[in-house]
Amino acid sequence: MLKRIPSPIRWLAAGGIGIYGAYFIDDTTEAKLCQRNFRTFYNGIALAVDYKLHGSDVKTLPALHERVANRIFNVFEKNGGLYIKMGQMIAAQSAILPSAYQRRSKTLLDSAPAVPLSSVERVFMEDFGCRPEDIFIDFAPSPVASASIAQVHKAVLPSGQVVAVKVQKPAVQKQMGWDLYALRALLHLYEYLFELPLTFSAAYIEQHIRKEVDFENEARNGQQAWDNLAQQPQLKDKVYIPKIYPEYSTKRVLVCEWVDGVQLTDVEKISALGLDYKEAMRTSIEAFASQIFLSGFVHGDPHAGNVLVTHQPRNKRKVQVVLVDHGLYVQESERFRIQYCKLWQSLFMLDLKTMTEICTEWGIHDVDMFASITLQKPFVASKAVHLQQTSVQDIYDFQKGVKDRLKHFLEDQQQFPRELIFLLRNMEIVRGNNKSVGSPVNRLSIMAQYAVQGIDDCHGDDVRNERYWLSHQLRTTWRKLVFNFTLLLLSLSFWLMKVRQNTNKLLFGTTVQGFEDLVDQRMKEQMHLQYGIQIDEHLFDA
Known part of the structure; x- marks a missing residue:
């Protein structure tokens, strides 16, 4: 019976069954590598062709920008993980992008779906050999925040210290290598098609992204940033970095002091605390300026969610700026x-x-x-x-x-x-923070x-x-x-x-x-x- 079916049809049928089988197997995995890579390359090639065909017609440019912006950010949102990080890097530059990118980037939320408690417990079992409740006297089962590569749970140490526990999502390590390979491949493609210098920075960016998903490195960064700030007397009591507990931390789990604070750009909440949001903005800019020009150790992601505002411990009427999320830093020579x-x-x-x-x-x-x-x-x-x-x-x-x-x-x-790659990113985000509250x-x-x-x-x-x-x-x-x-x-x-x-x-x-x-x-x-x-x-x- 099979012999009567033409050979090309048999090959097509076998190929279809193989593709469906691969998709089914990939869909049952946590990382979903095949789907994510196919989505990336398909859309990457499609938008390159779109620009090649329609990029020279000024009348169609607005529609072209709209299509490409939607295509790019849809890929970021569907793939999640490190793709959200890439999307946030683009979104941080949205003020100088075409209006279509500005509109679309606003829908890329800082938050991301949380993984269930069972996935968190699996990370603890693999890294510590025990569950969270074996380490902490209290561990909130639901996260207080969930981002692209990790989520944060509130917990209490045996000493009674309230802490924030940052837990990496299990799929991130499996996805990282493929995600970075896809990014590098697309940069090479665009460099060839558009004759623009794009790939020279790929290795440097990849190196820092790999460091960002290593929470032991983040702990070291936080400590070094604090040591540098301690050498700036003009910032004493004005800028703070939460204490880190390395004895409770691994490459995928980071435990640090819990700090109640308000986002830097939330003017109403800062004013409700009886604090001056203008002073908070000035202090934050001084903190990052000191990193760029004095210490040379610079926070790579200073968006408003990573800059909190609270009272100074010794003077409740004074502003204290708290810097969090120290995964991405650049060291200047x-x-x-x-x-x-x-x-x-x-x-x-x-x-x-x-x-x-x-x-x-x-x-x-x-x-x-x-x-x-x-x-x-x-x-x-x-x-x-x-x-x-x-x-x-x-x-x-x-x-x-x-x-x-x-x-x-x-x-x-x-x-x-x-160094300039992340330095200019830092300054653009800081500028955006200032602009968002009226440039005080x-x-x-x-x-x-x-x-x-x-x-x-x-x-x-x-x-x-x-x-x-x-x-x-x-x-x-x-x-x-x-x-x-x-x-x-x-x-x-x-x-x-x-x-x-x-x-x-x-x-x-x-x-x-x-x-x-x-x-x-x-x-x-x-x-x-x-x-x-x-x-x-x-x-x-x-």
Whole structure:
């Protein structure tokens, strides 16, 4: 009977049965590797083809952005796990993405479905050889929060200390290798199709993602971050990192002190505590500025959910900012840290020579473009920072050569400091936090002041050994005067904007854009065209 069936049909039938069998088996597993990888590659290739076919037609660009944004974020949500992390990285940049991405990214929730208590108990049995109730005198069976790779349960240690127990979801370790392979493969594909530098950072990002799912590494990060903060007297009592209990922690379980706090951007709840949300925002920016410019050990995911606000233990009327979730950190080299401090100082002094020297050493061939990315506001070398505006002619000039500028931007990829990948992510998230509550704090001024402090700290006694000490002192004094004058002008611009905001609110009951909103608007005009994040009509032409 089977011999009468044509061979191609038999092969198709066998293939169909095999595929269905593989799908059935994969569907019964916790990791669902086959489904997730098929979904990733299918949609990745589909959106690449979509951009290739329709990316040059300006009339269809809005619809194209809508389709691609929905496709990408649907994959993130359905695959879950590390894909949620990838989606959050994109969502953190949503302010400078096309509007379709901004709308769609808002639906990517910080939370994720929790795994049942039986899965949590399985992790404990594999890591400790016992159940949670054998370790804690009380362990809440339902999690208080569930994120992409872990969930948090409230518990009590035998000592009576209330703790947060972060438990990794069992499927994450099985999915990680395949997820990272899929990400790398897609980056190679897009680099080939669009002729843009994308893969140079893949290995560095993968290395840090692997560290992020190692909770023993997170415990070390938290301790080091606390040690660094302890060396900053200006942040004493203002910033806190919960105590970690390494004796109760493994690579998949992390136990730390429980802290009751309110999210940084929840203005109503912060005010209900009798605290000043503006002071909370300022303190959070100072904390991350100290990491970037002073210690060089930088939190890679400082979104509002990881920055809590509470009372200072010694003064209930004062704000204390609590930093949590220390899985993703980047360690700057000392040479890079000093160069980055000098870069910031030179940006405010229009010291194009220093800026060019640093950018050249980093393999960056477009100083204005990189300055815009660093400040997160438009930068033109001929204008002071506080006077930067975007004209119609600027936009037209950028638009003509966006793809060539992108390809030229990183011609020497091996020289590019990988620290910048997560550093710029940190600064974009911090900027977004400030913007979301009406820009109450002059973020750029705080960052710049910490950058100069980072330069002063690195000189130390070397200045005394210089042959022309007086000449050096005069040059340094002059540079500080110029720098402080620029900061003064920037501060005046900021406060004039605040006066305008408050006046309109009091007299007319209307809300005027804040400082970060205006910066953001100008960034959209330039960065979409400079950096290629919003796609120009000829960006993906072959």
